[in-house]
Amino acid sequence: MRKEYLLTPGPTPVPDSVKSAEARPIVHHRTKEHAELLRRVSENIKPIFKTKNIVLTLTSSGTGAMQGAVSNTLSKGDTALVIRGGKFSERWAEICEAYGVNVIPIDIEWGTSCAPEVVKKKLDENSNIKVVFGTLCETSTGTVFPIKEYGEIIKEKENTILVVDAISGLGACDIEVDKWNVDICVSASQKGLMLPPGLAFASISDKAWKFIDNSTLPKYYFDFKKARKSLETKGQTPYTPAVSLIVALDESLNMLNAEGIDNVLKRHRRLADATRSAVKALGLELLSNSPANAVTAIKVPEGIDGIELKNTFDKKYGIKIAGGQAHLKGKIIRIAHLGYMETFDVIAGISALEMSLLDLGYKIETGAGVRAAEEILRNI
Amino acid sequence: MRKEYLLTPGPTPVPDSVKSAEARPIVHHRTKEHAELLRRVSENIKPIFKTKNIVLTLTSSGTGAMQGAVSNTLSKGDTALVIRGGKFSERWAEICEAYGVNVIPIDIEWGTSCAPEVVKKKLDENSNIKVVFGTLCETSTGTVFPIKEYGEIIKEKENTILVVDAISGLGACDIEVDKWNVDICVSASQKGLMLPPGLAFASISDKAWKFIDNSTLPKYYFDFKKARKSLETKGQTPYTPAVSLIVALDESLNMLNAEGIDNVLKRHRRLADATRSAVKALGLELLSNSPANAVTAIKVPEGIDGIELKNTFDKKYGIKIAGGQAHLKGKIIRIAHLGYMETFDVIAGISALEMSLLDLGYKIETGAGVRAAEEILRNI
Numbered sequence: 130m131r132k133e134y135l136l137t138p139g140p141t142p143v144p145d146s147v148k149s150a151e152a153r154p155i156v157h158h159r160t161k162e163h164a165e166l167l168r169r170v171s172e173n174i175k176p177i178f179k180t181k182n183i184v185l186t187l188t189s190s191g192t193g194a195m196q197g198a199v200s201n202t203l204s205k206g207d208t209a210l211v212i213r214g215g216k217f218s219e220r221w222a223e224i225c226e227a228y229g230v231n232v233i234p235i236d237i238e239w240g241t242s243c244a245p246e247v248v249k250k251k252l253d254e255n256s257n258i259k260v261v262f263g264t265l266c267e268t269s270t271g272t273v274f275p276i277k278e279y280g281e282i283i284k285e286k287e288n289t290i291l292v293v294d295a296i297s298g299l300g301a302c303d304i305e306v307d308k309w310n311v312d313i314c315v316s317a318s319q320k321g322l323m324l325p326p327g328l329a330f331a332s333i334s335d336k337a338w339k340f341i342d343n344s345t346l347p348k349y350y351f352d353f354k355k356a357r358k359s360l361e362t363k364g365q366t367p368y369t370p371a372v373s374l375i376v377a378l379d380e381s382l383n384m385l386n387a388e389g390i391d392n393v394l395k396r397h398r399r400l401a402d403a404t405r406s407a408v409k410a411l412g413l414e415l416l417s418n419s420p421a422n423a424v425t426a427i428k429v430p431e432g433i434d435g436i437e438l439k440n441t442f443d444k445k446y447g448i449k450i451a452g453g454q455a456h457l458k459g460k461i462i463r464i465a466h467l468g469y470m471e472t473f474d475v476i477a478g479i480s481a482l483e484m485s486l487l488d489l490g491y492k493i494e495t496g497a498g499v500r501a502a503e504e505i506l507r508n509i
Numbered sequence: 510m511r512k513e514y515l516l517t518p519g520p521t522p523v524p525d526s527v528k529s530a531e532a533r534p535i536v537h538h539r540t541k542e543h544a545e546l547l548r549r550v551s552e553n554i555k556p557i558f559k560t561k562n563i564v565l566t567l568t569s570s571g572t573g574a575m576q577g578a579v580s581n582t583l584s585k586g587d588t589a590l591v592i593r594g595g596k597f598s599e600r601w602a603e604i605c606e607a608y609g610v611n612v613i614p615i616d617i618e619w620g621t622s623c624a625p626e627v628v629k630k631k632l633d634e635n636s637n638i639k640v641v642f643g644t645l646c647e648t649s650t651g652t653v654f655p656i657k658e659y660g661e662i663i664k665e666k667e668n669t670i671l672v673v674d675a676i677s678g679l680g681a682c683d684i685e686v687d688k689w690n691v692d693i694c695v696s697a698s699q700k701g702l703m704l705p706p707g708l709a710f711a712s713i714s715d716k717a718w719k720f721i722d723n724s725t726l727p728k729y730y731f732d733f734k735k736a737r738k739s740l741e742t743k744g745q746t747p748y749t750p751a752v753s754l755i756v757a758l759d760e761s762l763n764m765l766n767a768e769g770i771d772n773v774l775k776r777h778r779r780l781a782d783a784t785r786s787a788v789k790a791l792g793l794e795l796l797s798n799s800p801a802n803a804v805t806a807i808k809v810p811e812g813i814d815g816i817e818l819k820n821t822f823d824k825k826y827g828i829k830i831a832g833g834q835a836h837l838k839g840k841i842i843r844i845a846h847l848g849y850m851e852t853f854d855v856i857a858g859i860s861a862l863e864m865s866l867l868d869l870g871y872k873i874e875t876g877a878g879v880r881a882a883e884e885i886l887r888n889i
Contacts, residue, residue: 133534140535140752148532151753154513155520155705157829188707189569189730192748196730228727319749325535327568327707327751347608347727350569350576368572369699371707371751372520373531449537 134448136478138268138297138424140319140326141468143377147323150380151373158372164364166379171360173382176390177299177322178314178332180306185356186378187329188371191296191317194329196224197351198292198313202260202337204345205229209260210251212243212279215269216454217294221262228346233258239457240270240426242419245278252286259340261291265298269454271426271463272417273302280310290337296320300385301397301423301467312337318374321393321423323381323469327371333357397422400466400475403505407479410501411486411493416461424451424465427482433491435459441485448481472506514828516858518648518677518804520699520706521848523757527703530760531753538752544744546759551740553762556770557679557702558694558712560686565736566758567709568751571676571697574709576604577731578672578693582640582717584725585609589640590631592623592659595649596834597674601642608726613638619837620650620806622799625658632666639720641671645678649834651806651843652797653682660690670717676700680765681777681803681847692717698754701773701803703761703849707751713737777802780846780855783885787859790881791866791873796841804831804845807862813871815839821865828861852886 135142143151156163167186174184187194199221203209207230211222214237222232233255237243252258261283266273276293283291290312295304299314300321306314312334319326333341333353341353350368359365385393401422408415408427416426429435435452436459442448451463464478479498486493515522523531536543547566554564567574579601583589587610591602594617602612613635617623632638641663646653656673663671670692675684679694680701686694692714699706713721713733721733730748739745765773781802788795788807796806809815815832816839822828831843844858859878866873 135535135537137537139749140537143535143753152528152532155515155523155699157515157517157520158706160829189573190748190750193569193573193730200727224729227729227732317749319535319752325751325753326538326749327754347580349604349607350573350731352607368570369519369697369706370570371705371754372699373523373705374707374751374753449540 131447134474134477136465136474137449137451138320138463138465138467141323141465143325144323144381144384144469147377147380151325151377153376156372156376158369159365163372166375167360167366168364170375170378170382173386174330176386178306179304179308179390180332182306182332182334183357183360184330184332185353185360186366186370186375187331187351187356188327189329190326191315191329192220193351194315194317194331195220195294197331197348197353198315199224199228199230200346200348200351201353202290202292202313202340202344203228203230204343206231207259208233208255208257209262210235210248210258211262212248212264212274213237214241214243214272215239215267217268217296218264221294240272240416240418242272242274245275245282248279249282252282252289258289261289263291263293265293265295265304266302266421266423268297268424270417271421271424272419273298273421276304276311277309284310290340297423297467298421300393302421303394306332318378321468322378323384324374324377327374328378396471397466399505399508400470401425403475403502404464404466404479406505407498407502411483411498423467424463426461426463428461429459430491433486433489435462437489438462438485441488442481445488446481446484448477450478475502475506511827514854514857516845516854517829517831518700518843518845518847521703521845523705524703524761524764524849527757527760531705531757533756536752536756538749539745543752546755547740547746548744550755550758550762553766554710556766558686559684559688559770560712562686562712562714563737563740564710564712565733565740566746566750566755567711567731567736568707569709570706571695571709572600573731574695574697574711575600575674577711577728577733578695579604579608579610580726580728580731581733582670582672582693582720582724583608583610584723586611587639588613588635588637589642590615590628590638591642592628592644592654593617594621594623594652595619595647597648597676598644601674620652620796620798622652622654625655625662628659629662632662632669638669641669643671643673645673645675645684646682646801646803648677648804650797651801651804652799653678653801654799656684656691657689664690670720677803677847678801680773682801683774686712698758701848702758703764704754704757707754708758776851777846779885779888780850781805783855783882784844784846784859786885787878787882791863791878803847804843806841806843808841809839810871813866813869815842817869818842818865821868822861825868826861826864828857855882855886
């Protein structure tokens with residue numbers, strides 16, 4: 130027997146009741162029954178985003194919703210500001226470039242956040258920036274960005290909107306779409322929403338709809354206007370949606386809303402705090418100077434091979450964690466506390482970290498990490 | 510208790526073993542385990558397409574793969590020929606137009622097929638046609654098109670490729686991608702593949718890859734070159750795939766390949782023949798003069814309201830069927846025999862047709878349809 134644990138920052142574990150929902154008989158997507166379902170999840174997801182805006186459900190990975198956000202708001206030759214500090218925030222620039230949008234990048238060191246003043250300065254210098262693309266939680270570095278402060282700056286600009294990738298951040302890191310003036314917030318199913326991958330989401334503000342009205346980039350499958358019309362007039366999607374995942378979403382939203390989004394966020398904060406405290410107690414360092422509550426990136430200590438460390442977690446202890454990407458490959462490990470996660474998922478992750486380090490000959494005080502974690506995890 | 514039957518041309522019923530597979534623990538998509546899975550399904554799906562070409566797996570509805578076929582092969586201002594004879598073949602033209610591709614349409618009456626000579630003539634008249642977009646089974650009319658003959662014509666043209674929507678056709682209607690010279694064949698999960706919606710597929714020929722090399726239309730999420738590279742070098746997809754559906758696909762492909770694609774097609778032919786024979790025995794007419802083996806479109810007889818007929822199937826007998834779309838709304842009903850379907854699914858559909866017609870006061874010989882169907886269904 131091999132008992133496995135998924136402590137990766139997406140996909141995340143799916144609760145049994147959500148899996149059971151996924152396996153229910155297939156509902157036809159043009160029926161009244163499905164319209165009720167789609168309308169219900171489209172409402173029930175709003176508290177998770179903390180928004181009154183429409184939230185579109187797309188059948189794709191989160192990247193599909195990111196492409197939708199670019200191709201629906203911009204036109205060829207337009208200029209966008211991209212705050213880049215990791216693999217996923219770089220994706221915004223890649224998509225813009227694929228569509229002929231000029232990118233002004235703000236490049237920050239991986240593992241650091243970006244101060245609001247830097248964004249303000251770029252906006253003041255370039256009055257033609259139509260969209261600022263940001264990231265709530267940069268998954269590749271475990272870093273959370275000050276979206277609220279970006280929103281404060283951008284709400285004053287009539288000709289600029291704020292588009293945020295909250296794919297791994299939603300439901301783990303604080304975000305208040307409406308209060309923080311996030312015009313488009315995209316997310317996906319396989320993170321804080323506790324579902325398998327296959328669905329993406331986009332909340333869209335009134336201000337953003339005006340940009341969408343003027344956008345001329347080509348779009349079809351991810352056409353937001355068509356999706357809005359279909360949802361509002363018929364409770365449908367323009368194209369066949371991933372029905373079984375939407376049924377599962379209905380269940381996972383029931384769970385999240387029963388807990389209450391503020392409690393969900395508090396739980397993630399507690400798990401993240403405990404993880405960070407354990408890491409420090411073991412004499413290790415965090416990669417990020419602005420660590421996110423979704424995933425903790427830990428610097429692999431001197432003398433240890435990060436890939437071997439990750440493999441020890443997996444092969445010996447049955448725990449899947451993530452490694453570093455690009456230039457951080459082998460230099461960091463990333464342990465997620467995202468989605469269907471509680472106390473003993475963190476304990477398992479920290480315990481495996483201790484044992485794996487010991488296995489690789491690294492000297493730590495056995496149990497010191499777990500002890501530090503428990504001190505925080507007790508505070509429920 | 511309400512026992513329900515899904516006789517719609519997609520989504521189609523999902524076998525229990527496939528549903529169970531879907532509910533298995535989530536596998537991380539960047540692991541060796543998932544690479545083996547993706548490589549295996551990418552091979553095991555080839556017999557269904559009857560191809561040695563690469564088959565890409567995309568997380569989207571079939572429309573996403575259609576958009577991919579357009580945006581990966583063409584450039585702005587290019588010219589494409591679209592054979593239109595129903596709601597879904599019209600989609601090819603809509604996508605082309607959204608991307609600034611000039612469309613030369615061949616418009617045929619809904620419910621009829623398009624003779625190969627008509628295609629040949631258009632190609633001879635317009636030497637600049639880069640892509641011919643066709644449809645194997647036009648779901649909105651239950652019509653099968655002579656793709657083989659189109660392929661014969663197009664294979665001679667160095668500067669033209671054939672792209673076929675086999676979304677509802679694959680696994681039900683004959684298609685031999687390689688022998689018939691189909692350069693790109695797109696399909697989706699929720700039809701003959703017996704899965705929930707959420708995955709799309711595209712087989713791509715060597716000839717098509719040359720077009721893809723020269724295409725400049727914007728693409729990112731549906732970038733075929735990136736998907737090919739990711740699959741071939743790492744057994745991965747560029748973006749997080751719908752893992753649970755891929756696990757389910759593994760199971761459904763096992764079932765289909767155990768039966769053997771030729772037997773699968775024979776089964777669909779038998780079910781379709783029985784349905785058509787029953788319809789005629791009841792004195793009703795088929796809509797199509799080239800009826801497909803995936804779904805049968807039946808003209809609603811004089812004096813009967815088609816929407817009421819469809820509702821009687823559903824509300825009284827628990828059977829979901831499809832109605833007519835656009836100008837055929839209320840004029841036809843469509844009964845599918847597609848995917849996880851056998852003898853008694855057809856018997857149920859025909860029996861419900863008889864009883865619903867009687868309920869609405871239409872005179873038929875009770876049992877005549879089932880009798881005619883049985884005569885054919887016995888020939889296993």
